[in-house]
Amino acid sequence: MKDIVRQKLSINVEIMDMLNKQIEKEAVSSSAYLAMASWCDHNGLENSAAFFYEQSSEEREHMLKIFKFINDNGGTAYAPEVKSVMHEFNSLEEIFEAALDQEIEITQSIHSLVQKCRKLNDFTTEYFLQWFVNEQMEEEQLMRRVLELFDLMRDEPLKYIDERIPGLREE
Amino acid sequence: MNTLFKAHNFTSYQCDSSRAFHIDFDHKLIKLSFCQLLAFREQIKNIDLETHFSGRNKHGIEILVLCNRSHIFIFDTFECIALKDLMEGTFAMLELNSLLTAGV
Numbered sequence A: 001m002k003d004i005v006r007q008k009l010s011i012n013v014e015i016m017d018m019l020n021k022q023i024e025k026e027a028v029s030s031s032a033y034l035a036m037a038s039w040c041d042h043n044g045l046e047n048s049a050a051f052f053y054e055q056s057s058e059e060r061e062h063m064l065k066i067f068k069f070i071n072d073n074g075g076t077a078y079a080p081e082v083k084s085v086m087h088e089f090n091s092l093e094e095i096f097e098a099a100l101d102q103e104i105e106i107t108q109s110i111h112s113l114v115q116k117c118r119k120l121n122d123f124t125t126e127y128f129l130q131w132f133v134n135e136q137m138e139e140e141q142l143m144r145r146v147l148e149l150f151d152l153m154r155d156e157p158l159k160y161i162d163e164r165i166p167g168l169r170e171e
Numbered sequence B: 001m002n003t004l005f006k007a008h009n010f011t012s013y014q015c016d017s018s019r020a021f022h023i024d025f026d027h028k029l030i031k032l033s034f035c036q037l038l039a040f041r042e043q044i045k046n047i048d049l050e051t052h053f054s055g056r057n058k059h060g061i062e063i064l065v066l067c068n069r070s071h072i073f074i075f076d077t078f079e080c081i082a083l084k085d086l087m088e089g090t091f092a093m094l095e096l097n098s099l100l101t102a103g104v
């Protein structure tokens, strides 16, 4: 019997399912960042708002990257459904902590995808995911730098912390 | 045509010459491209059987539209369970075939 699946699809079916789940996670992240941007906007924290708008569009790009990868390789990518996004926060610090937690979750999810690729010998997807492994490392580092800022400037007005946010991305 | 898997009254086949798949629904045989088979699998996967038993799905039926809307099916709970088996079995067989082909 011919391997028609392999003729049509260059990635593993199980991996494809996991990639579709990852699409959903990136979409959820994108929405979550948008909610954070909105909170910052309402609280007069312009730079933090800009930071989260940028994060939100980056997450959308990640989503599209995976989306394209699935379709280009003969699979079917599914448009994600996003529900119940958190809009209530206590403080800017809490928001950045939530952002770090979210990034850590995404990192873990990417890592388990890589693990699965190795198990199933899907080298194509593993290679594709290398970019994400690196991206996640940078994202986590960025969020940690912001949280360090809160530790250093605990007694300063929030406005000053907000002013330092754009500089952190360039570092 | 090679038989891939049989579950209840449903059978899936692979046709090497047309590079396509077929599903026999007992009363109707439909041809699917691999892409359409993937789409069908996704629809089956998304059926939440729980709703059939909790009463949230009052009539216990699922309506599926397949292959760019050229077919419409109505399945009851029992058939939905069989379809889930069919898809799992079919893809397990395809996976096995891939392993065997790659091994030769």
Ligand SMILES: [Fe+2]
Binding pocket: A026, A029, A058, A059, A062, A106
């Ligand atoms: Fe991301």
Ligand SMILES: [Fe+2]
Binding pocket: A029, A059, A103, A106, A139
């Ligand atoms: Fe991210």
